[in-house]
Amino acid sequence: MIKFQNVSVRYDNGVHALNDISFEAEKGEFIFLIGSTGSGKSTLLKTIYKQVNPTAGSIFINGTDLGSLKERQIPLLRQKLGIVFQDYKLLPTKNLWENLAFVLRSVGRDKREIKGLISEILEFVGLAAKPDALPRELSGGEQQRAAIARALVNRPQILIADEPTGNLDPTTSMEIMEILDIINREANMTMIIATHDKNVVNSMKKRVIALEKGEIVRDEKEATYDE
Amino acid sequence: MNKTLRLIDYSISEAIESIRRNGYAGLAVVSTTAFTLCILWSFVMVSVAAAGYTDRQVDRFEISVFMKVDSTLEDAEALANKIKALPGVGKVTLKQKEEEWENFKIKHSYLDAGGLPIDTLPYAMSVQPKSPEDTVSVAEAIRKLQGIDAVFERQEFYTKILAISKVIKWAGLIGAAVLFFVCAAIIGNAIKLSIYARRLEIQTMQLVGATWAFIRSPFIYEGMFFGACGAVIGAVVVILGNNLISSNIRTFLKMTELLQSPMPGKTVFWGMLLCGVAIGALGSLNAVNRFITRYASPGESVNE
Incomplete structure (x- = not known):
């Protein structure tokens, strides 16, 4: 699924962030x-x-070399990929539903499809009762669940x-x-x-x-x- | 709904949302765009008018040839054929004495022309060179022919007119091109503010795999909207201004030919609208590309 083959990363300032990393997942x-x-x-x-x-090195996902x-x-x-961050990175001006819908719309999903996907994921992460809440109205745990929902909503x-x-x-x-x-x-x-x-x-x-x-x-x- | 329609639907709704959030900043962009487009379009109109004037003058380059008073019609026809055979000659028109005499009487009605005989007018012809630049050489060649009394060409006058007209035309075109980019930069700057306000959204979109079109198109639509609004306001000002010039100034200045409106109101409106939309799209595309390249380019090495 994921394969790291002798991967190194050196930043422009000379810092070696990764050095010869190899593993498979x-x-x-x-x-x-x-x-x-x-x-x-x-x-x-x-x-x-x-x-x-x-x-240096190569990373493969499902056999595709990311370098290519x-x-x-x-x-x-x-x-x-679904990506979750420590600081959630939810859009502060959009409510929970809009945060998820925004992701799906920006990758070209159909409106009817969006409705079903969001309802399902909000149910799963336990936020079905708060679709209209803005991120600041949610607790830290809820915000992180919202971020997980956003990462997962596109399956x-x-x-x-x-x-x-x-x-x-x-x-x-x-x-x-x-x-x-x-x-x-x-x-x-x-x-x-x-x-x-x-x-x-x-x-x-x-x-x-x-x-x-x-x-x-x-x-x-x-x-x-x-x- | 297919993906293209969803893209348009998404882009328009995001653009509307952004325009709504922009508020007074958007208003400032529209008014600045309108102002710049007014100047730009004035340059275009002056340039088109000058080009039209130049073209009309080029058609008028002609040499007037007057034969000796005692020349006969046969002499005139023979001379006309000789002139036609000269290099650089486009067209030769032999003027009929009777017609010229009637014209003379009309033009100079204050003279008692009725008592003068037709024969006092010489046979004359107008010669059009193939190119305005050939006028002098053709006139010189005609002068060397037999039976000619006088040859007049207004090469110097027309050359000056042409030179001035060309300067106006080029200055107008260069000015319009410069203003086009200035206008695009103004709109691009406004879009930059909009992009900056939505940078988190852009970064989120990039992370979830939004494509090039989905990220950029709302901003392009926004820029096109600002450009179109500015163009409509600008077009109204230009059309009204042009009408004002037509009805007042032209009456006093007898430069009707040069001041002649080079395009009707409809053309001005649609031309400016198209120009505004194009400028808006170009300005926003440039701004969004620069933002993405500088701050959020996928694959770019970034410090932790």
Whole structure:
């Protein structure tokens, strides 16, 4: 599904964000990317959705080399991905329904189709009662659920999350992770979650890839945060 | 609804939303665009009028040839054939004495022309060179022929007129081109503000895989709307202004030919509307491309 082959990223300022990264993720696999701030977690995620290009090595998704994609093909790649951020990145002037509809409309979905998809996903993340709420009227946990709904509404094959529980209390964090776990199991969706949250990683016992100074220092299945 | 229709539907509704949010800023853009388009179109009209004037003058380049008073009709016809055979000659028109005499009497009615004989008028002909530039050489060649009393060409006058007219035409065209880009820059600037206000939406769209058309087209529609509004206001001003000139100034200045309106009101309206829409689309496309390239280019290396 996802294959990193000797991937390195060096920024213009000379910083080596990733150094010779290689790993594979199968369809339906749930992976935690862990590591301290600046270890390269976010950069690794950005290379998957081509916000950052590797300076060496190759990344394959479903056998397609991302390096061979033309600029006009990048939107098609991104339509297969769902992306969740720590700061949610919801549109502040649009309500919850409009935030989701905006995503679907901007990828050319039909209005009737949009209605069904949004109702279904809001039901799933437990926000069916709040379609008219603006993001500021939602709690942190609800905002993150809304962000997850937005990432999932276009039915992606892969979900990428960058510190999805970074701004949430432990209970809400576990709720969010439960939602992701259900999606992973029920939809067989591949997930790569970058996190610092030890509790979350330790309680879920999924595959863990640990990064340090841009290098993989550990790759274990059913693992915990610490060795 | 297919994807193209959905794109149009989406773009129009997003553009309307953005125009509504722009409020007074939009009004400022429309008024500035109207002003610039007025100047631009005035340049275009002056330029077209000058071009028309030039073309009309070129058609009038002619050499007047007067034969000696004692020449006969046969002499005149023979000379006309000789002139026709000269290099650079386009057309030769032999003027009939009787007709010229009647014209002379009408033009100079204050003279007691009735008592003069027709024979006092010489045979005359007008010669049109193939090209205005040939006037002098053709006139010189005619002068060398037998039986000629006088040859008149107004090469110097027409050359000056042509030169002035060409300067006006080119200045108008260059001015119009410059103003076209100035206008596009003004609209582009307004769209830039709109893009900046919606940068989070653009970034979100990029992340969820919105295509080139879905990201850009709402801004292009917005720019086209501003351009069209500015053009309609500008067209009303230009048409009214032109009518004012037609009804007043032209009466006093006997330059009717140069001041003649080169295009009817309908042409001005549709021309300006088309121009405004094109400028709006171009300005917005440029602005949105620059924004995306600078701030949110997919695949661009960015610092964490």
